Each structure stands twice: as structure tokens, then as C-alpha cells.
Amino acid sequence: MRIPILKLHNYLLISIQTELDDNTAIQFQEDLLNKIHKSGATGIVIDLTSVEIIDSFIAKVLGDVVTMSDLMGARVVLTGIQPAVAVTLIDLGIHMKDVPTALDIEQGLIKLHKELGV
Amino acid sequence: MRIPILKLHNYLLISIQTELDDNTAIQFQEDLLNKIHKSGATGIVIDLTSVEIIDSFIAKVLGDVVTMSDLMGARVVLTGIQPAVAVTLIDLGIHMKDVPTALDIEQGLIKLHKELGV
Numbered sequence: 001m002r003i004p005i006l007k008l009h010n011y012l013l014i015s016i017q018t019e020l021d022d023n024t025a026i027q028f029q030e031d032l033l034n035k036i037h038k039s040g041a042t043g044i045v046i047d048l049t050s051v052e053i054i055d056s057f058i059a060k061v062l063g064d065v066v067t068m069s070d071l072m073g074a075r076v077v078l079t080g081i082q083p084a085v086a087v088t089l090i091d092l093g094i095h096m097k098d099v100p101t102a103l104d105i106e107q108g109l110i111k112l113h114k115e116l117g118v
Numbered sequence: 119m120r121i122p123i124l125k126l127h128n129y130l131l132i133s134i135q136t137e138l139d140d141n142t143a144i145q146f147q148e149d150l151l152n153k154i155h156k157s158g159a160t161g162i163v164i165d166l167t168s169v170e171i172i173d174s175f176i177a178k179v180l181g182d183v184v185t186m187s188d189l190m191g192a193r194v195v196l197t198g199i200q201p202a203v204a205v206t207l208i209d210l211g212i213h214m215k216d217v218p219t220a221l222d223i224e225q226g227l228i229k230l231h232k233e234l235g236v
């Protein structure tokens with residue numbers, strides 16, 4: 001299955017509401033990068049509210065997605081990171097230090113507005 | 119699989135980017151009504167840009183979703199209806215007369231703003 005990517009003005013919104021298996025995660029990475037290229041989006045909100053657990057592979061893919069999007073000129077905000085997911089990320093040494101985060105999609109959009117000034 | 123429903127302020131955004139089979143459609147109907155109830159959303163945008171074909175069952179479920187959401191106090195805007203889907207809907211006698219439609223999600227949100235005045 002594929003994770004839907006919504007375009008809203010020059011932002012992309014993604015809400016991951018399914019447990020991510022390896023193939024879905026890789027497909028998502030590819031779809032998102034293509035969509036950034038096609039849409040010229042400058043900001044991306046990835047909402048993880050419904051993701052309850054995360055393994056090391058998915059965590060790596062997520063980290064990669066953020067870095068790759070950045071390379072392509074689109075700023076990523078991660079929102080709704082659950083306590084268990086936060087614990088796993090830190091346990092795995094994935095600190096996402098320079099990645100802005102927020103509580104929910106609304107807050108994420110506000111953060112993008114502030115960062116990008118649009 | 120389940121179709122993700124994004125909450126943005128008091129609106130719900132749904133982008134259907136997969137061919138809808140019967141079970142997915144029914145599950146979507148149930149998920150959306152629950153989400154309206156839980157979130158108190160007043161407006162809903164359902165984006166069909168990526169739906170290329172539609173059969174009579176799915177068309178009926180979609181029509182039902184619109185009516186049911188209305189009953190629960192949430193206004194639905196359908197966006198991105200493809201030519202082939204429009205043809206099928208009319209062929210099936212599903213006119214969606216009182217349902218506001220728009221070209222894409224942005225236009226759909228503008229329409230909701232105008233209709234609901236919020």
C-alpha cells in the first residue's frame with residue numbers, strides 16, 4: 001500500500017496512520033521525493049500520531065527522508081511523535097537534532113510558517 | 119487498509135490515493151463518521167484526484183458518506199473529480215446535486231470557508 005501525500009499550497013501533508021512495514025516505508029520515501037520534485041513544495045509535515053511502535057529500519061528510513069527532503073530544498077517538521085517512538089529513536093541513537101517537531105499538524109504548520117516565513 | 123484522515127483545525131482532510139475496494143470504502147465510511155464524532159469537525163474535504171475509476175458500489179458509499187456527514191453536522195466538499203468518475207456518477211444517476219465540489223484541496227478549503235464562514 002502507499003501512504004497518501006496531500007498537497008496544500010506549497011506544503012505537503014502526510015499522516016501515517018498505519019504500521020509501517022519495510023516496503024511501505026521505502027515506497028513512501030520514493031513517493032515523497034518525487035512529489036517534492038513535481039510540486040516544488042518548500043515545507044513538509046509528517047504526522048506520526050498514529051504510529052505506536054517503530055523499528056530500527058523504519059527509524060533509519062524516516063531519518064533519511066528528512067535529510068533527503070532537506071537536500072531537495074524542502075523543510076520537514078515531524079509531528080505527534082508518541083512517547084514509545086521517542087524512546088526508540090533515542091535508544092537507536094537517532095536524535096533528529098536539527099529536525100523541528102511539534103505536537104500536531106496545526107502546530108507543525110505554524111512552525112513551518114515561522115521557519116520559512118511564508 | 120485504511121484511508122488516513124487528517125485533522126486540520128476544525129476540518130478533516132482526506133485524499134483517496136488508492137483504488138477503493140468495497141471493504142476499504144466501508145471502513146472509510148465508519149472511520150470518517152467516528153472521526154467527525156470525536157473531533158467535532160464542521161467541514162470535510164474529500165479529494166478524489168487519484169481515483170481514476172469508480173464502480174456503482176463505491177459511488178453509492180461515497181454518496182452515503184456525504185449524506186451521513188451532513189446529518190452529523192459536517193459539510194463535505196468533494197474535490198478533484200476526474201472526467202471518467204464524473205461520467206460514471208451521472209451514468210449511475212448519482213448527481214450529488216447539493217454537494218459542493220472544487221478542483222483541488224486548496225479550492226475545497228476556500229469553498230468550506232465561504233460556506234461555513236469560519
